[in-house]
Amino acid sequence: MNGHLEAEEQQDQRPDQELTCSWGHRPRSALDRAEAMAPPPPPPLAASTPLLHGEFGSYPARGSRLALTLTPQALHIQRLRPKPEARPRGGLVPLAEVSGCCTLRSRNPSDSAAYFCIYTYPQGRRGGRRRAARTFRADGAATYEENRAEAQRWATALMCLLRGLPLPGDGEITLELLPRPPRLLLLVNPYGGRGLAWQWCKNHVLPMISEAGLSFNLIQTERQNHARELVQGLSLSEWDGIVTVSGDGLLFEVLNGLLDRPDWEEAVKTPVGILPCGSGNALAGAVNQHGGFEPALGVDLLLNCSLLLCRGGSRPLDLLSVTLASGSRCFSFLSVAWGFVSDVDIQSERFRALGSARFTLGTVLGLATLHTYRGRLSYLPAAVEPASPTPAHGLPRAKSELTLVPAPAPAPPVTHSPLHRSVSDLPLPLPQPALTSPGSPEPLPILSLNGGGPELVGDWGGAGDAPLSPDPLLPSPPSSPKALLSPITEGVPEMPASSGLPPPTPDALGDIATGGPPDHLLPPLGAPLPPGWVTLEGDFVLMLAISPSHLGADLVAAPHARFDDGLVHLCWVRGGISRAALLRLFLAMERGSHFSLGCPQLGYAAARAFRLEPLTPRGVLTVDGEQVEYGPLQAQVHPGLGTLLTGPPGRPGLEP
The missing domain is CATH 2.60.200.40 (Tumour Suppressor Smad4)
Incomplete structure (x- = not known):
């Protein structure tokens, strides 16, 4: 097969669709958001209960046939041909190591097969994680449409399990089970740790969260208390979470900024997360332990926390x-x-x-x-x-x-110029602040994994960040409209260019929170x-x-x-x-x-x-x-x- 494969659209992108799972809807209040993001009770199924079973081909290898069995906690892979094995190497893929899944199709019009790919981060013998992609060929039917439906059924079931969504007992597994992608605001301190935060974010964080189907905007902070100023002016209803890519200090700014707002009682319920790229990563260590992982440092800790973020769930x-x-x-x-x-x-x-x-x-x-x-x-x-x-x-x-000022009456909604592409579709900009000053006609730059290459249509799956094999896999036209994401422009002061700025100094805290409970x-x-x-x-x-x-x-x-x-x-x-x-x-x-x-x-x-x-x-x-x-x-x-x-x-x- 010489044709390319293209990623299928996997999610219902209706922006008004509400989630009932651990990741991302736009609720009526921050409290509703926090409650909705709590993982649902685990399904009353044994860990080894088969949910799906089928025979697939392998990709890019030809001639191999695989028996796949999906259970609530793992994907079992057994080779059937050319040489059957009862327990082949790599035959068990724990879902705890999976970041996401997508469907693919060939650009060769004569190929009636469809494909689905899972992205995994297994631990090596020395404890570190390395990215791996496994692609399977659905070719049991005579037509592409039937094979596509089978590939989508498996990809949808995998994503439901990853996000804590229950699968219908005897019902059909369709794309309607998947809600729209969660929307995250990533705040990166480029001076974090040894100054590697931006590089680690670009090389490790962005690929993984794109594979997981999370939409995101990314802003680089320029100075101390910059993040605090940003969250004070955000329209929080546009975001399902704020994630800091740095050490503990940036999250300190975010939380105190939320409590500085007149609507602090709602604002502070906005889910916040941390991806450790600083020198002090205490909270990330606690998150890593809560997730059941072994203690880790550096990139290993970052990958563990990124995997947990992709799964959703809050406390x-x-x-x-x-x-x-x-x-x-x-x-x-x-x-x-x-x-x-x-x-x-x-x-x-x-x-x-x-x-x-x-x-x-x-x-x-x-x-x-x-x-x-x-x-x-x-x-x-x-x-x-x-x-x-x-x-x-x-x-x-x-x-x-201080006396707490009651939250003002809701202001008229701010009209944005919606971005008709997901943040995972656009080329990576140069390292610079990703926020425009008020009144600027420029929309908020957003980041992707595709470099300067051809644009990939498809909001999730991350299939374009690297070839999955010598025969690269490319996306197909989406089957549903994109989720709309608005730029951030309101309530933020004009900011100088980031070039030439010295790293933040360890001065005493600046402004102190004036809101919060008594x-x-x-x-x-x-x-x-x-x-x-x-x-x-x-x-x-x-x-x-x-x-x-x-x-x-x-x-x-x-x-x-x-x-x-x-x-x-x-x-x-x-x-x-x-x-x-x-x-x-x-x-x-x-x-x-x-x-x-x-x-x-x-x-x-x-x-x-x-x-x-x-x-x-x-x-x-x-x-x-x-x-x-x-x-x-x-x-x-x-x-x-x-x-x-x-x-x-x-x-x-x-x-x-």
Whole structure:
């Protein structure tokens, strides 16, 4: 066969179609969006229950015949000819390793066969993932139309399983089962980590999410707090999620930007995700563990998190409101640190070019100059029913909390010039900001995988990012209209060109969130604490308040923590610990076993709120790795205030 193959359209692109699964519809409210994106209950089927079975040819090899069996957790492949094998090599493809699927057809008009292709990222013997594409030839019928229907049936069933959609028991498997592609806004910090964020995004993230059928727009941030400014002016109803491609700092900006909005109560429910391309990837490490994957770093961690993002699914995310000494307030999804951890975090900034290795070097230097800090830590234990700081009918807020302005009446909808191609159809632009200033006639540039080559028609499948074989596979005309996607132009200030800009500096936080819920567990900072609080005073080497399980991609500081457990996990190390003992603690933290060492200086408490009062005149405080003003602070957990894109929980068990 000398003809090319073309990708078939796989999805119903009606923009008003609502989803009932884990990925992407345009709901009436952000709360509806979060609820709709929660994965549905698993179907009452055993992992080995056959859903589809059929015989196909292989591509590009000729003459081989394969028996395919699709189950809820894997695609089984058994070779029939030329030499039957009971268990051929590569004969089991776990769906946990599949990013997407598409159908294909030949450009040769005499070829009546149809094809479908699955994109997989299997783990190698050394743990890393590599992309692989498997293409199968449907040729059991006499006409192309019948073969096309069979290929589409298999591709649709695969995509339904990947997205958590139930398959009809005895009903027909048709394209109508698939909703429109989710719409993601990707924010990339090109200075992230060792400056490789853009390259990693282009080489790894964009191909995978295109294979999964996710529509996206991509913006490169130019400066500190740029992402915060962007989300303050976004029309959030146009997006099913905001995903940061960087370290933890960019997500900090996004969440605080959402809470800065007048409509923060709805805005903060916008699902957010993280694809780790920075030096600090703590939340990504927690997402990776939640997905059931082995601990990973670098590109391996990025591929794991990208696979989980492609599957969809979200969880509520606890946020910590932090009131600073000046009375200002910010919101944290990760940690508040004082002492050794914050010292290493900030002092290692000068080694940012080393990526995550900067923390290793910073730890060594910190151990060489180990300091102790005197302070007072007070906390409200998780098991204690809180006493109101003041009568409930007249509860005053801490001095940091400003009066919340009610959300204004909905403004008339902004008219956009819709883009009649999906973001995965267009050539890759040069690395530059992908956002136009207000009033600009230029639409928002959007990215694809096709380089400067011929345009590929087809919103999903990513068949054009690389030849799948020496006989390349190309797309066919779509069978349904494209989803419309609007450019972002409203509410964003004009931005300078990105060329020549220096990397962001590790300054203290800029604007502090003015919205968000009141801190009903906290009296004003400086006022006496209510009954039921516990206070510790003395010399500390470090104090860490952490929400998720991970402090770094490979540091499990609170192994029992969950994204939505409603707790802040307090860990502290008292003065008097030796350098060797502290080093052993951090080495054990890589496995989450540091609490089992029996270190007498190590303390832990689960709390709902806390207050930290440094008594040493000088020191460093950080919130989510960002330096804040030094002085007393207090914080309270707001359970489930945000929504985090996590993918499905756990690793689906491999079938025997």
